[in-house]
Amino acid sequence: MNPAISSLVWPWRRRPEQPAGLHLLTALNNIHAVGGVVIRELYRRKDFYVLFVLTALITLVMGSVNFFNEDRIVRYLKELCLFLIWVSGLVIAVTTAARQIPAEREHRTLFPLLAKPVTRAQVLLGKFWGCWLATGLALVVFYVFFGVVSGLRERQLPLDSYWQALTLHWFMLGVVCALALLGSLVFAAPSSTNTITLVVVTGILLLGRHLNKVALSLPEPWQTVVYGLYFVIPHLELFDVRDLVVHNWGAIPWGIWLAALGYATVYAALLLGAACWLFRRKTLN
Amino acid sequence: MRVWGLTFGLGLVTAFGLAARLEPWFQSWIGNRARSANLLEVALGDGRKLFARHAYVKADIYFHSGVYPSIYDLRPAQAHMHTATATTAGHEAEAEEHSWLGPPRDWLDRFSRHFYPTRHRHLGESHHGHEPGPRPQTGSQDRSVAGEERELLPWLRLSASLDPQQPQTYVVAAFWLRTRLHRVNEAEQFLREGLRANPGHPEILFELGRIAAEHRNDPDRARNLWELAARNWQQRQGAATDSDTLVYAQILAHLAKLEEDQKRYERALEHLQALKQISPNKPAIERWIHTVTQQLHNR
Numbered sequence: 001m002n003p004a005i006s007s008l009v010w011p012w013r014r015r016p017e018q019p020a021g022l023h024l025l026t027a028l029n030n031i032h033a034v035g036g037v038v039i040r041e042l043y044r045r046k047d048f049y050v051l052f053v054l055t056a057l058i059t060l061v062m063g064s065v066n067f068f069n070e071d072r073i074v075r076y077l078k079e080l081c082l083f084l085i086w087v088s089g090l091v092i093a094v095t096t097a098a099r100q101i102p103a104e105r106e107h108r109t110l111f112p113l114l115a116k117p118v119t120r121a122q123v124l125l126g127k128f129w130g131c132w133l134a135t136g137l138a139l140v141v142f143y144v145f146f147g148v149v150s151g152l153r154e155r156q157l158p159l160d161s162y163w164q165a166l167t168l169h170w171f172m173l174g175v176v177c178a179l180a181l182l183g184s185l186v187f188a189a190p191s192s193t194n195t196i197t198l199v200v201v202t203g204i205l206l207l208g209r210h211l212n213k214v215a216l217s218l219p220e221p222w223q224t225v226v227y228g229l230y231f232v233i234p235h236l237e238l239f240d241v242r243d244l245v246v247h248n249w250g251a252i253p254w255g256i257w258l259a260a261l262g263y264a265t266v267y268a269a270l271l272l273g274a275a276c277w278l279f280r281r282k283t284l285n
Numbered sequence: 286m287r288v289w290g291l292t293f294g295l296g297l298v299t300a301f302g303l304a305a306r307l308e309p310w311f312q313s314w315i316g317n318r319a320r321s322a323n324l325l326e327v328a329l330g331d332g333r334k335l336f337a338r339h340a341y342v343k344a345d346i347y348f349h350s351g352v353y354p355s356i357y358d359l360r361p362a363q364a365h366m367h368t369a370t371a372t373t374a375g376h377e378a379e380a381e382e383h384s385w386l387g388p389p390r391d392w393l394d395r396f397s398r399h400f401y402p403t404r405h406r407h408l409g410e411s412h413h414g415h416e417p418g419p420r421p422q423t424g425s426q427d428r429s430v431a432g433e434e435r436e437l438l439p440w441l442r443l444s445a446s447l448d449p450q451q452p453q454t455y456v457v458a459a460f461w462l463r464t465r466l467h468r469v470n471e472a473e474q475f476l477r478e479g480l481r482a483n484p485g486h487p488e489i490l491f492e493l494g495r496i497a498a499e500h501r502n503d504p505d506r507a508r509n510l511w512e513l514a515a516r517n518w519q520q521r522q523g524a525a526t527d528s529d530t531l532v533y534a535q536i537l538a539h540l541a542k543l544e545e546d547q548k549r550y551e552r553a554l555e556h557l558q559a560l561k562q563i564s565p566n567k568p569a570i571e572r573w574i575h576t577v578t579q580q581l582h583n584r
Contacts, residue, residue, distance in 0.1 A: 209397060260400070
């Protein structure tokens, strides 16, 4: 049996000689340790800084434009800033997640990593955890900037709405990270993973909500196929509450917010499960 | 070596000659973008007019607080952009237009409606949190949120920069500036900018006249502007549409009211007679003519 494959066990599958509680703790420690490396990588690379500076610069320049001597016009600025945050968030999440496994293979650091008492699934979950945390940290910085800019102009700070927007965005990026990790195991190079993931995510964001309407206008059997697709795809556009934030619609009910987070968790788990299964079967050398 | 030198020299002379010949032509060429100080015009050329409509629609989307049909939704047959015309009184009837969303088609559709604006609301009307689903039938008007209409202005400004030959943009922006935001000077300045881009346009002249009459208390100037607007409208009558006829009717009605207030009843009657020809509500105009005639006899 291939030794690289034999090192894979499910992250929480206990070895016979190990107590159950200790095993779970070890697995979580391993995952967190692998994730820590990804976070350090984020603040060593320039991607985040470049995107943040660009977002801040464009927002501030647009904010300095005078429209009919009205100094409290803010919604166009909120829309622009949130759009830039969404683009930046997507770029950070996809590029960070898509390069993790290929980089480990290319630099041949995956074998020493797997030689330690770390399973393949733990490596993959650690990578996901790191990417998700890293995008979360980046989002916090972006949303703090957004809150400061809109708060200064609007003279109000609806923290509940902003918190919901941030968390929904973060969980959505969790699904995107899982999708990019899965893609990195399927496609040959990070560039193709980046492109395909971005195309799929953008397609879902633009069309996902309307797929049912499109399906109803089609003849059978395409109607069933497209309607089926509508239910199968992860509806990432659900997490896009920018219009509610821009036009001050107030917070959505907390139960609905929680259900949306659960929806994202289920899809992220499914995609990660598929990625673990693929990684388990993948020949590394 | 000498051949190369001569060739290089010939090339230089040819280049200089061509530059000297083409430069004056380029400076006077109508398609020379470098003549404009407008960055958008230099960057996009005439293509900017494609985006002007988008910016104008964006203003309408902002007016409805983000509630707007997408290209996948069924638009009602009588849907129109009414950024300039919506009033509180017309709110109820207009809410009917927003049936494009329809009932939820499935559980996912129902769930997703919590994440984008679905309730009809205009800028300047308050709201009580995000409540998805159909609008309540009670029709209770919320307290006014003063000045929210300012959020339209960036898009209207952008639309005017992209396509200065759209008089509607100037008129709509001026309407909100003077009526809700009380920025009469800015409204007048913007209308004058529109008048420079659209010389003699009746609608812009009419709006300038309203500023003179309603905000500057200058009836003589208002009369001059409206009379000029009426003359210009008559000259352009060949290309008139229904909305243009409405503008002409408004000009005549305002002129008649102004002359009546100034006790120049003969002039008022002339305008009312002209208005009667085009008005769909002839009995009301006849009653008005009757009132003015009585005032003329009593003088």
